[in-house]
Amino acid sequence: AQSVTQLGSHVSVSEGALVLLRCNYSSSVPPYLFWYVQYPNQGLQLLLKYTSAATLVKGINGFEAEFKKSETSFHLTKPSAHMSDAAEYFCAVSGSNNFNKFYFGSGTKLNVKP
Amino acid sequence: DAGVTQSPTHLIKTRGQHVTLRCSPISGHKSVSWYQQVLGQGPQFIFQYYEKEERGRGNFPDRFSARQFPNYSSELNVNALLLGDSALYLCASSLEGQGTYEQYFGPGTRLTVT
Numbered sequence: 001a002q003s004v005t006q007l008g009s010h011v012s013v014s015e016g017a018l019v020l021l022r023c024n025y026s027s028s029v030p031p032y033l034f035w036y037v038q039y040p041n042q043g044l045q046l047l048l049k050y051t052s053a054a055t056l057v058k059g060i061n062g063f064e065a066e067f068k069k070s071e072t073s074f075h076l077t078k079p080s081a082h083m084s085d086a087a088e089y090f091c092a093v094s095g096s097n098n099f100n101k102f103y104f105g106s107g108t109k110l111n112v113k114p
Numbered sequence: 115d116a117g118v119t120q121s122p123t124h125l126i127k128t129r130g131q132h133v134t135l136r137c138s139p140i141s142g143h144k145s146v147s148w149y150q151q152v153l154g155q156g157p158q159f160i161f162q163y164y165e166k167e168e169r170g171r172g173n174f175p176d177r178f179s180a181r182q183f184p185n186y187s188s189e190l191n192v193n194a195l196l197l198g199d200s201a202l203y204l205c206a207s208s209l210e211g212q213g214t215y216e217q218y219f220g221p222g223t224r225l226t227v228t
Contacts, residue, residue, distance in 0.1 A: 034216060043118070043204055043221045045219070049216050090157070092156075102159060103159070104156035107155070
């Protein structure tokens with residue numbers, strides 16, 4: 001079975017500061033991991049994905065995430081926050097090649113202060 | 115290319131009624147998944163269809179059903195609506211059905227049950 005835990009339902013940073021959003025997963029099979037962003041009243045947009053290639057994954061808008069198997073983590077980072085980064089971020093895991101569903105975390109709302 | 119489209123955008127129904135939500139995937143995508151996102155939570159998996167066959171089902175009652183058509187579009191049907199069915203219903207498409215493939219989400223249908 002797969003599941004995702006996102007620590008911190010709300011994170012607030014100042015513009016220009018480091019963004020760190022935490023995601024821990026559990027999976028009985030090699031995981032495939034994703035980060036999505038959701039702006040108010042919109043659907044989810046893919047930021048990046050990990051599918052067993054490089055452990056450091058670069059995504060859109062300057063975001064990146066590092067897969068750490070020993071820590072079962074896939075934290076999302078961005079060196080310098082921008083006001084436009086304010087949104088809700090979801091981590092998701094899928095488990096296998098055989099038509100598996102995505103399990104989403106409960107989300108982290110990022111607030112960026114001027 | 116057009117992204118995933120969903121209709122209608124908003125819907126208000128009364129308890130006990132039936133509702134049909136529609137989704138058109140990205141051209142060339144064969145898999146469609148449906149998710150329910152209750153306010154303040156992450157998306158919860160309802161169904162996945164691939165090549166017109168149900169490939170996965172989440173923990174939802176039999177009041178929820180879906181189908182996929184030859185053109186890969188999909189419908190989600192919910193019977194005997196309950197207040198708790200009020201949510202944002204998201205459709206996602208992917209090129210294939212396996213968990214390695216990222217899912218692309220539509221803007222969602224906001225269902226309100228009164």
